[in-house]
Amino acid sequence: MSDEFDLVVIGAGSGGVRAARMASGHGARVAIIEERFFGGTCVNVGCVPKKLFAYGAGFPEEFELAASYGYQLDGWRFDWNTLRDNKTREIERLNGIYNRILDNAGVTVFEGHGRIEGPGRVSVDGDRVLECKHILIATGGKPHVPELPGDHLVRISDDLFYLDKLPERVAVVGGGYIACEFASILNGLGVEVHQLYRRDLILRGFDGEIREFVAERMAAAGIHIHVNTDVSAIEGDAGGEKTLRLLNGDSLVVDEVFYATGRVPKLDGLFAEGVSVQTRDNGAVIVDDAFQTSEPGIHALGDVTDRLQLTPVALAEGMWLAAHLFGEHKPKAPLDYRDVPTAVFCHPNIGTVGLSQEEALAEYGTIRVYKSQFRPMRYTLSDIQEKSMMKLIVDDASDRVVGLHMAGEESAEITQGFAVAVRMGATKADFDATVGIHPTSAEELVTLRDGETVSG
Numbered sequence: 505m506s507d508e509f510d511l512v513v514i515g516a517g518s519g520g521v522r523a524a525r526m527a528s529g530h531g532a533r534v535a536i537i538e539e540r541f542f543g544g545t546c547v548n549v550g551c552v553p554k555k556l557f558a559y560g561a562g563f564p565e566e567f568e569l570a571a572s573y574g575y576q577l578d579g580w581r582f583d584w585n586t587l588r589d590n591k592t593r594e595i596e597r598l599n600g601i602y603n604r605i606l607d608n609a610g611v612t613v614f615e616g617h618g619r620i621e622g623p624g625r626v627s628v629d630g631d632r633v634l635e636c637k638h639i640l641i642a643t644g645g646k647p648h649v650p651e652l653p654g655d656h657l658v659r660i661s662d663d664l665f666y667l668d669k670l671p672e673r674v675a676v677v678g679g680g681y682i683a684c685e686f687a688s689i690l691n692g693l694g695v696e697v698h699q700l701y702r703r704d705l706i707l708r709g710f711d712g713e714i715r716e717f718v719a720e721r722m723a724a725a726g727i728h729i730h731v732n733t734d735v736s737a738i739e740g741d742a743g744g745e746k747t748l749r750l751l752n753g754d755s756l757v758v759d760e761v762f763y764a765t766g767r768v769p770k771l772d773g774l775f776a777e778g779v780s781v782q783t784r785d786n787g788a789v790i791v792d793d794a795f796q797t798s799e800p801g802i803h804a805l806g807d808v809t810d811r812l813q814l815t816p817v818a819l820a821e822g823m824w825l826a827a828h829l830f831g832e833h834k835p836k837a838p839l840d841y842r843d844v845p846t847a848v849f850c851h852p853n854i855g856t857v858g859l860s861q862e863e864a865l866a867e868y869g870t871i872r873v874y875k876s877q878f879r880p881m882r883y884t885l886s887d888i889q890e891k892s893m894m895k896l897i898v899d900d901a902s903d904r905v906v907g908l909h910m911a912g913e914e915s916a917e918i919t920q921g922f923a924v925a926v927r928m929g930a931t932k933a934d935f936d937a938t939v940g941i942h943p944t945s946a947e948e949l950v951t952l953r954d955g956e957t958v959s960g
């Protein structure tokens with residue numbers, strides 16, 4: 505086996521695997537080094553197990569709904585171990601697939617810790633040294649927990665996926681993607697959930713009315729959302745009850761405390777002494793439009809650069825870089841981060857693409873806002889009070905739809921399709937001219953009529 509490569513990728517997560525495969529496909533000699541799990545965060549402790557758990561958490565409501573359609577269920581019992589272990593089996597299957605994909609693509613795989621020894625030199629476990637023309641840092645991120653007394657009692661997102669037993673009461677600290685998703689999953693599985701958020705409304709950065717709607721729906725589903733609240737100390741022991749001392753003087757007793765207070769770039773032991781690249785204050789590797797760091801021949805992409813921490817973004821970056829470095833047809837323009845759709849798999853789901861009402865107002869001055877709240881048909885035979893909300897934000901001058909937001913069942917699935925139209929610059933008139941599919945929730949988005957003009 506040769507130890508000389510065109511590209512050595514450090515980290516076999518979403519971005520690293522895609523870049524390695526594509527580069528190999530373009531004819532490059534590629535090696536990849538992974539120290540923990542093939543497929544990275546998304547496959548092992550992120551998107552995939554999270555979505556499986558979110559499906560699992562939806563069943564109690566399905567059982568209740570089934571009764572309204574005439575199904576007599578003779579009671580049910582939930583077994584955490586079955587869900588956790590079935591999930592783990594599926595993740596192990598995917599690990600194998602990732603390994604095979606790399607092999608089949610002709611990528612040389614190393615298991616161990618990658619360290620950059622100098623330009624064009626990467627060691628595996630500080631031992632074997634690989635020589636290469638290009639190095640790619642695709643080492644992802646890791647959870648950030650603020651320092652506080654008792655922080656050794658805190659659990660991070662990775663831990664949820666391997667809990668020995670499901671706790672009866674939890675506190676989830678944070679108001680972003682992971683905190684909202686975990687709060688919804690645990691609540692759906694029957695756990696008493698307290699979500700603590702330091703500001704006044706969760707899901708900062710999303711459209712204001714969608715945030716209010718989702719916070720209200722999550723609370724209606726049974727999650728105790730404590731806003732303007734932060735933790736000053738945690739007391740207790742790892743295997744038992746924990747008491748959270750709150751800044752407002754209150755306290756809260758739970759069995760587990762999950763912190764979902766953001767993720768920071770993972771650079772642990774990545775650089776040998778005397779080697780470095782420029783980073784931002786939070787450690788994010790600074791790259792230009794071509795994913796080039798401050799050091800020639802060293803590139804970086806994905807979560808370690810802290811642009812948009814999303815798997816499809818890391819995949820797109822990996823493909824772009826592989827084509828740029830080794831492709832016959834080089835990309836003609838930098839990757840476009842405009843109108844990247846995203847979803848939060850809390851309950852209800854959020855799907856969003858483009859600008860929030862607040863952002864659109866600041867950018868365009870005068871906008872039209874179309875919105876609708878309704879009870880999806882599926883629930884109308886039951887007493888379940890599920891609701892959906894949809895919003896279109898239109899630039900008044902050009903009639904272009906610049907933002908599309910939905911909270912409610914199937915939001916993520918529906919938004920993916922509409923994201924194509926928004927990216928292509930569809931106008932409100934185009935939406936109006938599109939015939940709906942009946943009866944669906946999605947048809948609401950092409951039948952919204954009475955817009956409100958808002959000027960900033």
Ligand SMILES: Cc1cc2nc3c(=O)[nH]c(=O)nc-3n(C[C@H](O)[C@H](O)[C@H](O)COP(=O)(O)OP(=O)(O)OC[C@H]3O[C@@H](n4cnc5c(N)ncnc54)[C@H](O)[C@@H]3O)c2cc1C
Binds near residue numbers: 770814
């Ligand atoms: C709980 C959770 C849920 C999420 N859900 C979603 C979702 O639903 N949708 C979505 O789009 N995104 C989601 N994300 C975000 C998504 O997982 C990340 O954006 C994505 O995985 C980033 O890919 P990456 O290649 O940059 O890094 P990663 O996937 O983190 O891969 C980095 C890899 O590098 C390895 N590594 C690190 N240092 C070294 C070293 N020195 N040597 C060798 N190997 C090393 C790590 O072990 C890891 O396997 C979620 C994240 C979390 C935590």
Ligand SMILES: NC(=O)c1ccc[n+]([C@@H]2O[C@H](COP(=O)([O-])OP(=O)(O)OC[C@H]3O[C@@H](n4cnc5c(N)ncnc54)[C@H](O)[C@@H]3O)[C@@H](O)[C@H]2O)c1
Binds near residue numbers: 702766847848
């Ligand atoms: N569905 C998805 O696509 C998905 C799901 C999960 C994660 N992700 C990605 O992973 C990233 C990380 O997720 P996350 O939820 O950890 O981060 P986040 O940035 O979405 O949320 C972090 C939350 O922690 C709070 N916070 C930060 N520091 C704090 C402190 N010291 N004390 C109290 N609260 C504090 C913030 O106010 C915020 O509410 C996300 O930004 C997202 O890009 C995506």
